[in-house]
Amino acid sequence: MDQAASVRPDPSTATLPEDVSPLVRMRHLCKWFGEHEVLRDISLDVDSGEVLAIVGPSGSGKSTLLRCINLLEEPSAGSLNVGELTVEFDHPVKRRERKALRQQLGMVFQSFNLFPHMTVLENICLPQRRVLGRKRDEAEAVAKDLLEKVGLTDKAAAFPSNCSGGQQQRIAIARALALDPRVMLFDEPTSALDPELGLEVLSVMFSLAQSGMTMIVVTHEMSFAEKVSDRTLFMAEGKIVEAGPSADVIRRPQSERARRFFRAVNGL
Amino acid sequence: MTPDYFLLLLTGLPYTFAVTGGALLIGALFGFPLLLVRRSKVTILRWTAVMLIAVIRSIPPIVWIFLIFFSIGTGVFPISPLSAALVGFGLIATANMAEIYRGALIAVHHGQTEAAQALNLSPFHTMWDVILPQMVRVCLPVAATYAIGLLKDAAIASTIGVPDLTYQGRHITQMTLQGLSVMGSVGIIYVLISLPIAWIARVTEAHIRKTVSL
Numbered sequence A: 001m002d003q004a005a006s007v008r009p010d011p012s013t014a015t016l017p018e019d020v021s022p023l024v025r026m027r028h029l030c031k032w033f034g035e036h037e038v039l040r041d042i043s044l045d046v047d048s049g050e051v052l053a054i055v056g057p058s059g060s061g062k063s064t065l066l067r068c069i070n071l072l073e074e075p076s077a078g079s080l081n082v083g084e085l086t087v088e089f090d091h092p093v094k095r096r097e098r099k100a101l102r103q104q105l106g107m108v109f110q111s112f113n114l115f116p117h118m119t120v121l122e123n124i125c126l127p128q129r130r131v132l133g134r135k136r137d138e139a140e141a142v143a144k145d146l147l148e149k150v151g152l153t154d155k156a157a158a159f160p161s162n163c164s165g166g167q168q169q170r171i172a173i174a175r176a177l178a179l180d181p182r183v184m185l186f187d188e189p190t191s192a193l194d195p196e197l198g199l200e201v202l203s204v205m206f207s208l209a210q211s212g213m214t215m216i217v218v219t220h221e222m223s224f225a226e227k228v229s230d231r232t233l234f235m236a237e238g239k240i241v242e243a244g245p246s247a248d249v250i251r252r253p254q255s256e257r258a259r260r261f262f263r264a265v266n267g268l
Numbered sequence B: 001m002t003p004d005y006f007l008l009l010l011t012g013l014p015y016t017f018a019v020t021g022g023a024l025l026i027g028a029l030f031g032f033p034l035l036l037v038r039r040s041k042v043t044i045l046r047w048t049a050v051m052l053i054a055v056i057r058s059i060p061p062i063v064w065i066f067l068i069f070f071s072i073g074t075g076v077f078p079i080s081p082l083s084a085a086l087v088g089f090g091l092i093a094t095a096n097m098a099e100i101y102r103g104a105l106i107a108v109h110h111g112q113t114e115a116a117q118a119l120n121l122s123p124f125h126t127m128w129d130v131i132l133p134q135m136v137r138v139c140l141p142v143a144a145t146y147a148i149g150l151l152k153d154a155a156i157a158s159t160i161g162v163p164d165l166t167y168q169g170r171h172i173t174q175m176t177l178q179g180l181s182v183m184g185s186v187g188i189i190y191v192l193i194s195l196p197i198a199w200i201a202r203v204t205e206a207h208i209r210k211t212v213s214l
């Protein structure tokens, strides 16, 4: 117990020492929806190349935390730092800040959110052309390369509605990767999928992790958290309750709250 | 009814098309900016648009047409019956198209905007490349149905002297006293115009199921 505690000095935050410079750094992040405090004083660091899993009960604020990182939700207080960019939430976020932040982040949603009126190839090319100003040829070359990586070369000309859920999610991953993000955010990427289709997505994520991509993954898949992620964060009621090496947090949770959660997940 | 009269009847067709098509075009063009004002973050602008749409839609088309033709048209500056009809029905179509667009915007899944934002598309490109094309697809069947309603309303233009299909029908009836065959023909012509529009509505609706909603 003492030994475990020394690995995880402060259970309520997941930060590195101040002199180490992480890729993503959050300090005292709070988010209110009206009267409802959904994120309470979150401080968190994610290192370059690290895979961080976020787990916790429904409504604990996992999605909100992820959405605060790319400003789909605007935090109410605190600060956020991605790469060289720091955003303080003591003022409304400026458009320039939002752009510069999102430039570094890719996001994958539970519901895929491919553009249904475009072919798979167009889905991956359009953002490259609009956001990075790539020429059509260049964008298509990038898209085809990524489609090959996610094993969907033959789907380039198809519409999303003619792809399975697992295929759509892999295309969504390719679409996000095409913009060369430094960090990929995943919000329960497999929970809308049959286990078998989920597996194809997980294997793409696994090779992405192997390639050194920095990833923050909200997930209900404990096996993914344990096998792929370097660290796991357990959240409840808007707070980080535990954080540490995945095996420790999942196998030997320290807090009663986390123990209760993992017991329920494992069906005990 | 003799062929001569039938040809006379048909001279009304261009006017019927002009009023209906013109109003629809005006509505399709101005309805979009009106929708943007309707969804503006500025409260006063938003409420002005809400009020405007409500007022335009609650006054019967015939009252609008009379208002424009007999008050503005005779008072401040004279206005031809056709122009009055175009202004009146254009106004009404603008309000209705703004509401049709609004429904379509709501129908486009919220995740689409979020995905576009997460991909860092600008607000303009989010609208232009992602939302608008899906809105158009959702709109088409509703707009086609609305066009049929407008086609029928446009007959009101005959009351201020636009020589459209209905106007010619009444005119010929008065000359020949053959109401059944003349107005029957008018009715059949309206049906024949409506059918292809209704067909467009059905086909586009089926198409939407495939390419937009998931």
Ligand SMILES: Nc1ncnc2c1ncn2[C@@H]1O[C@H](COP(=O)(O)OP(=O)(O)OP(=O)(O)O)[C@@H](O)[C@H]1O
Binding pocket: A033, A036, A038, A056, A057, A058, A059, A060, A061, A062, A063, A064, A065
């Ligand atoms: N836009 C919003 N407006 C108001 N309340 C919100 C909004 N989004 C989320 N919430 C609330 O914030 C809390 C946290 O939601 P969040 O979606 O982050 O939880 P979660 O941990 O992702 O849950 P789940 O596992 O079910 O996805 C919930 O109580 C939710 O009702």
Ligand SMILES: [Mg+2]
Binding pocket: A062, A063, A064
């Ligand atoms: Mg969630």
